[in-house]
Amino acid sequence: MSRLAVVSGGGTGIGRSTAGMLAGEGYDVIIVGRRADVLADAVKWIGPQATAVTADVADPTQIPAVVEAVGARPLDVLVNNAGAYVPSADSPPGADSTLDRVAEHWRANFDSNVLTAVLLTTALLPSLRRPGGRIILTSSIAAQKGGCGPYSAAKAALHGYALDLAVDLGDEGVTVNVISPGYVTDSEFFADRMTPEGHQTRVDATLLKRPGEPQDIAEAVRWLTGPGGAYVTAQIINVNGGSVLGR
Numbered sequence: 001m002s003r004l005a006v007v008s009g010g011g012t013g014i015g016r017s018t019a020g021m022l023a024g025e026g027y028d029v030i031i032v033g034r035r036a037d038v039l040a041d042a043v044k045w046i047g048p049q050a051t052a053v054t055a056d057v058a059d060p061t062q063i064p065a066v067v068e069a070v071g072a073r074p075l076d077v078l079v080n081n082a083g084a085y086v087p088s089a090d091s092p093p094g095a096d097s098t099l100d101r102v103a104e105h106w107r108a109n110f111d112s113n114v115l116t117a118v119l120l121t122t123a124l125l126p127s128l129r130r131p132g133g134r135i136i137l138t139s140s141i142a143a144q145k146g147g148c149g150p151y152s153a154a155k156a157a158l159h160g161y162a163l164d165l166a167v168d169l170g171d172e173g174v175t176v177n178v179i180s181p182g183y184v185t186d187s188e189f190f191a192d193r194m195t196p197e198g199h200q201t202r203v204d205a206t207l208l209k210r211p212g213e214p215q216d217i218a219e220a221v222r223w224l225t226g227p228g229g230a231y232v233t234a235q236i237i238n239v240n241g242g243s244v245l246g247r
């Protein structure tokens with residue numbers, strides 16, 4: 001039987017590219033997201049090894065649908081990729097900011113970027129192959145550089161979570177790593193927020209003078225989930241074209 005992978009947020013962008021890469025490596029891939037139509041298109045794009053589960057992985061009541069899809073099979077790879085920058089309801093920030101709005105803004109970003117990974121990982125831990133399972137969490141250059149308020153803080157929180165998880169699972173032969181992408185185009189991440197100037201500023205900030213593409217991140221997942229990643233755990237892997245130097 002093929003090896004099995006779960007990719008949250010596998011319907012678009014980095015997650016879809018990662019799911020496609022894993023299918024190409026021979027995995028059966030379960031992609032998870034909130035929009036059934038988007039997932040259905042992605043399943044067509046990825047091919048017959050993909051199946052979809054429609055679920056909000058920040059909602060504890062919707063996680064069992066993913067656990068059910070995995071069933072009794074050992075899970076080889078879990079890619080926690082679902083996440084988003086959730087803008088403040090009262091943009092520009094601080095204009096009319098009550099504490100309730102601040103709390104709502106921070107909770108939304110922590111739900112979207114931390115709870116998504118914590119809940120899905122917790123629910124799927126019993127299924128992970130031991131030894132040999134691989135867990136990946138998707139952070140952001142914002143965790144290192146700041147600039148995105150509660151989104152930066154939420155992504156940084158993932159680092160601490162991942163390190164604890166790696167410590168807990170090391171002696172069971174399961175690796176846990178964080179991939180921290182820089183600016184990546186060809187995804188829905190920036191929605192309608194990106195301007196030509198914003199794009200150019202981000203490209204200029206790289207040493208390689210180009211934006212990242214979803215496949216650049218998928219290639220890091222390929223390495224971490226393949227034989228080359230066997231001895232790598234508890235690491236933050238930066239894939240950012242050199243826009244943050246060496247940390």
Ligand SMILES: NC(=O)c1ccc[n+]([C@@H]2O[C@H](COP(=O)([O-])OP(=O)(O)OC[C@H]3O[C@@H](n4cnc5c(N)ncnc54)[C@H](OP(=O)(O)O)[C@@H]3O)[C@@H](O)[C@H]2O)c1
Nearest residue numbers: 009012013014033034035056057082083140184187188189
């Ligand atoms: N693009 C960049 O420049 C960049 C840079 C650094 C880090 N990242 C991180 O990379 C990851 C992938 O981003 P992307 O660029 O590929 O953007 P994207 O196209 O917006 O992908 C995010 C995916 O996650 C899904 N998702 C979001 N919240 C979810 C939830 N609660 N439950 C289930 N699925 C959820 C979305 O689908 P639904 O809306 O249908 O649920 C979407 O398919 C994110 O964690 C993002 O923070 C991106």
